[in-house]
Amino acid sequence: RRLEQIRNFSIIAHIDHGKSTLADRLIERSGALSQREMAEQVLDSMDLERERGITIKAQSVSLDYTARDGRTYQLNFIDTPGHVDFSYEVSRSLYACEGALLLVDASQGVEAQSVANCYTAVEQGLEVLPVLNKIDLVSADPDRVVQQIEEIIGLDAADVLKISAKTGQGLDELLESLVQHFPPPMGDPDGPLKALIIDSWFNNYLGVVCLVRVFDGVVQPGEKIRVHSTGREFTVDQVGIFTPKQTSWQSLTAGRVGYVIAGIKSLDGAPVGDTLTHASQKTTVPLPGFKVVKPRVFAGVFPVSAEDYEDCREALAKLRLNDTALRYEPETSQALGFGFRCGFLGMLHMEIVQERLEREYGLNLITTAPTVVHEVLTTRAEVLEVHNPADLPPLGEIKEIREPIIQASILVPQEYLGNVIKLCEDKRGSQKSLQYVGNQIALEYEMPMSEVVLDFFDRLKSASRGFASFDYEFRRFQVASLVKLDILVNGEPVDALSTIVHRDLAQVRGRELTERLKSIIPRQMFEVAIQAAVGSRIIARSTIKALRKNVTAKCYGGDITRKKKLLEKQKAGKRRMKQVGKIEIPQDAFLAVLQVD
Numbered sequence: 001r002r003l004e005q006i007r008n009f010s011i012i013a014h015i016d017h018g019k020s021t022l023a024d025r026l027i028e029r030s031g032a033l034s035q036r037e038m039a040e041q042v043l044d045s046m047d048l049e050r051e052r053g054i055t056i057k058a059q060s061v062s063l064d065y066t067a068r069d070g071r072t073y074q075l076n077f078i079d080t081p082g083h084v085d086f087s088y089e090v091s092r093s094l095y096a097c098e099g100a101l102l103l104v105d106a107s108q109g110v111e112a113q114s115v116a117n118c119y120t121a122v123e124q125g126l127e128v129l130p131v132l133n134k135i136d137l138v139s140a141d142p143d144r145v146v147q148q149i150e151e152i153i154g155l156d157a158a159d160v161l162k163i164s165a166k167t168g169q170g171l172d173e174l175l176e177s178l179v180q181h182f183p184p185p186m187g188d189p190d191g192p193l194k195a196l197i198i199d200s201w202f203n204n205y206l207g208v209v210c211l212v213r214v215f216d217g218v219v220q221p222g223e224k225i226r227v228h229s230t231g232r233e234f235t236v237d238q239v240g241i242f243t244p245k246q247t248s249w250q251s252l253t254a255g256r257v258g259y260v261i262a263g264i265k266s267l268d269g270a271p272v273g274d275t276l277t278h279a280s281q282k283t284t285v286p287l288p289g290f291k292v293v294k295p296r297v298f299a300g301v302f303p304v305s306a307e308d309y310e311d312c313r314e315a316l317a318k319l320r321l322n323d324t325a326l327r328y329e330p331e332t333s334q335a336l337g338f339g340f341r342c343g344f345l346g347m348l349h350m351e352i353v354q355e356r357l358e359r360e361y362g363l364n365l366i367t368t369a370p371t372v373v374h375e376v377l378t379t380r381a382e383v384l385e386v387h388n389p390a391d392l393p394p395l396g397e398i399k400e401i402r403e404p405i406i407q408a409s410i411l412v413p414q415e416y417l418g419n420v421i422k423l424c425e426d427k428r429g430s431q432k433s434l435q436y437v438g439n440q441i442a443l444e445y446e447m448p449m450s451e452v453v454l455d456f457f458d459r460l461k462s463a464s465r466g467f468a469s470f471d472y473e474f475r476r477f478q479v480a481s482l483v484k485l486d487i488l489v490n491g492e493p494v495d496a497l498s499t500i501v502h503r504d505l506a507q508v509r510g511r512e513l514t515e516r517l518k519s520i521i522p523r524q525m526f527e528v529a530i531q532a533a534v535g536s537r538i539i540a541r542s543t544i545k546a547l548r549k550n551v552t553a554k555c556y557g558g559d560i561t562r563k564k565k566l567l568e569k570q571k572a573g574k575r576r577m578k579q580v581g582k583i584e585i586p587q588d589a590f591l592a593v594l595q596v597d
């Protein structure tokens, strides 16, 4: 089929506005799957995604649609994630497309990621088609939302399509208008092969599967291809498309989105963003890759038992293959032993990686409190990037510490403006702009990232009864008065409990932390002192009193079932404990810093 009959598009939206549901309807329409196969939300294939109801990995699907002009078009669409942590996946998917459907919930209206994702699409030169979803809801207010699309985003929405991804209402008009609205792909099928790796993952039987967008040329089985960045060559075994079932084809030509399997066995053999060419084309200029995303939040991940260390490394390597934002490097902690310092885009990303490591790879882990990246200017005029408070140079060698500053874009209905401003000020934010757009306010704030990564999102939601939405972008590093707060347990510093805090807050934080740890660390047969220190100065202290003998006796002397229960509980708890000196510290302790108000 010719290029004019291909449409490559993405669906972009704020989270929960209905992307995945619409994708399901499209697959259903294509008839590619039987009712039986059409499990709910096929695209959210990972268990975790289904449970959390969010899309983590972008997925692609090709389907045929016979338009009113009598011609059959191949529609290639990519379902993108919508959470703020995963905005890099959105932009990645958009590289493969000429058009984007901007789906807006007709009852919720325009939210922060509707705006952010739409701007990303426009910046990448895509045609954007706004669509109102959930029109079946009684609370849908299309007129208000049309006005918002025009005022907040600046798109013409006079003839906006109104659909229900749930009932399928408006689907025909949608398909018809995307065929008319989106341009066909361009590209030279006779030119030298250039295919962009949009995504890649490991399949136990096939090796590495690459999802590619072919920009020029043709790729087919039997040909020798080269991965541009590494110069390594492979023979193509199979090419094809996802309908969403993997369906093999004779070739993939310019303009198409599909998969390539080429006996690539090593996990790093096909990096996302890389270009595939024919092995004979030694001089081809690669396609511009993706913007490199930098993880901004780091935390320690330690296997509870030391034997799991290698398994943990392997699991991280596998996850990293199709999650380019995930970083990891070996870390040794005096308290927790051998593990990894991992970098994430944000808290949700971190939670998801942690859950996947535990569920899919059966690992039992202790994680430490996440921290943002700091820049340190040393007295020798070096600039260090510090991922771990334990890596800070000694006080005497630090000239200044710089913290990351983000710019937050918040959309909030007027009645909650006061609450939201108060929250931003509490989080050390400084207002950059405040703008009325319809009945909403668009706020811009600069804030230290450390104040945002932990719980800002939850607080914003509760300050606005769920109505405010936000998006953020890293801006710069800025000098701040920061110090390392150490925690000592019976005089021994526990490296994994160190944090970087504002000098003015150190005392308060130290007191809160030592109190909290006192309630988390179980009582021992001896007294335990918990101290907080800045440098060699102790700034707070709490004491866990020794257990008296008769207390233990009472505990374990009861009836048999209670004792058994207790032992079982203890056994379960043990797996999550770490021995520090003579003291067992439970996992909770390493996250205690997060719970400080």
Ligand code: GDP
Pocket: 013, 014, 015, 016, 017, 018, 019, 020, 021, 022, 053, 054, 055, 082, 133, 134, 135, 136, 137, 163, 164, 165, 166, 167
């Ligand atoms: P995503 O986060 O954008 O992928 O959103 P989902 O497709 O997961 O949808 C979020 C929620 O909205 C789910 O509970 C869907 O069932 C619901 N939903 C999606 N589209 C519609 C619709 O057209 N009408 C109604 N009433 N609910 C919808």
Ligand code: MG
Pocket: 019, 020, 021, 044, 053, 054, 055
């Ligand atoms: Mg989804």
